[in-house]
Amino acid sequence: MLAVVAVLAAACGTADQPMEAAPVTDAAWPAPAGVGGPDAAAGGDSDTSCNPLASLAPNGLDTSGPSLQKIKQRGKLVAGVDQTTYLFGFRNPKTGKLEGFDIDLVNEIAKAIFGSSDGRVQYRAITSSQRENVLKDHQVDVVVRTYSITCARRKQVQFSSVYYVAGQKILVPKSSNAQSLSDLAGKRVCAAAKSTSLAKIATDPAKPVAVSVPNWSDCLVMLQQGQVDAVSTDDTILAGMAAQDPTVKVAGDPMTQENYGVGIPKDEEDLVRFVNAVLDKIRGDGTWASSYQNWVGARLGPANPPSPQYG
Numbered sequence: 001m002l003a004v005v006a007v008l009a010a011a012c013g014t015a016d017q018p019m020e021a022a023p024v025t026d027a028a029w030p031a032p033a034g035v036g037g038p039d040a041a042a043g044g045d046s047d048t049s050c051n052p053l054a055s056l057a058p059n060g061l062d063t064s065g066p067s068l069q070k071i072k073q074r075g076k077l078v079a080g081v082d083q084t085t086y087l088f089g090f091r092n093p094k095t096g097k098l099e100g101f102d103i104d105l106v107n108e109i110a111k112a113i114f115g116s117s118d119g120r121v122q123y124r125a126i127t128s129s130q131r132e133n134v135l136k137d138h139q140v141d142v143v144v145r146t147y148s149i150t151c152a153r154r155k156q157v158q159f160s161s162v163y164y165v166a167g168q169k170i171l172v173p174k175s176s177n178a179q180s181l182s183d184l185a186g187k188r189v190c191a192a193a194k195s196t197s198l199a200k201i202a203t204d205p206a207k208p209v210a211v212s213v214p215n216w217s218d219c220l221v222m223l224q225q226g227q228v229d230a231v232s233t234d235d236t237i238l239a240g241m242a243a244q245d246p247t248v249k250v251a252g253d254p255m256t257q258e259n260y261g262v263g264i265p266k267d268e269e270d271l272v273r274f275v276n277a278v279l280d281k282i283r284g285d286g287t288w289a290s291s292y293q294n295w296v297g298a299r300l301g302p303a304n305p306p307s308p309q310y311g
Contacts, residue, residue, distance in 0.1 A: 035212070052153075055160055055161040056276065058310075063274070067274075077114075079122070079124065081103060081123050108282055108287060109142065124139070127214045127215055128192040128194050131143050132153065138265055144262050147261060148196045148258045149259045157265065157266055160262035161310070167256060169254060170189070170238075170250070178252075189211065191210065192216050196258065220244070236300070276310075288305040
C-alpha cells in the first residue's frame with residue numbers, strides 16, 4: 001500500500017517540482033458529415049447527345065392523366081426540395097415554413113392541381129445527390145431544387161421546360177482577389193456532391209482541389225471556418241450565401257450556363273406536359289416576375305423568364 005502511495009505522489013509531482021503541462025495546439029474545426037473529393041462526371045454536363053432543353057409540349061391544365069389522377073386521389077403533391085439554400089429553398093427560422101423561389105413554383109403546381117396550395121403539398125427535403133433516385137423510385141412527384149437540365153440526367157428522369165437560367169461563379173472572402181477558378185489553382189473549392197458545379201471544379205485546367213459536401217450550406221460553413229478557400233456554384237445559390245454572411249462576396253463572371261427544370265419521373269409524361277402548362281401560365285401572368293423580384297431581383301438584377309423549347 002505504501003508503494004502505491006509513493007508512485008501516485010511521484011506522478012503528481014511536488015510543490016517544488018510541479019507536473020509539466022501538456023503542450024497546447026490549435027484545435028481544428030470539425031468538418032461537416034459526408035465531406036468527399038472530386039467527381040468529374042457529377043451532373044453529366046459533358047454529355048451532348050441530346051438537346052437537353054427540349055421538353056414535351058403542354059396540353060393545357062388537364063388533370064385527367066394517370067399521374068395527375070394519382071396525385072389528386074392522394075390529396076397532396078409530393079415535392080423534393082431544398083431546405084438549406086437561402087432565397088430558393090430554405091426554412092424560415094421564425095415561422096418554420098419552407099420559402100423561396102423554388103418553393104413558390106411548387107405551390108403554383110399544387111394550386112393548378114387542387115385550386116389551392118394550402119395543405120396540398122408534402123415537402124421532402126433532399127440533397128443534390130438524391131434528386132435522380134427519389135424520382136426513379138417514385139418517392140416524389142416532382143423535384144424543384146435548383147436542378148440543372150443535362151442529357152445524362154435526361155436518360156434517368158424527365159424535365160420540364162427551363163424555368164430559370166443561372167451561371168456558375170465563385171464565393172470568396174472579401175479579402176480575396178480571386179475572380180474565377182483559374183485564380184484558385186491548388187486551392188480547396190467546395191461544391192455539393194453530384195452537382196454540375198463539382199464536375200466543373202474537378203475538370204478545370206487550373207486544377208483547384210474539389211471538395212464535395214451533401215448540402216450547399218455545408219460549403220458556407222467550411223468557408224467560414226477556413227477549411228476551404230472558395231465555394232463555386234450557381235450565382236443564385238451564392239447570392240443567398242452572401243446575403244447571410246457580410247464577410248464574403250460573389251466574384252467574377254459566369255463560367256457556365258445552368259438551366260433549371262422541374263424533375264419528373266421518366267414514365268409520367270402527362271405530368272411533364274401539365275407542369276409545362278403551369279410554367280407557361282406563370283411566365284405570362286406576372287407570377288414568375290413577382291416571385292423573382294421578391295427573392296432574387298434585388299441581389300442579381302432584373303431578369304425575364306426564359307422562353308420554353310418543345311420538341
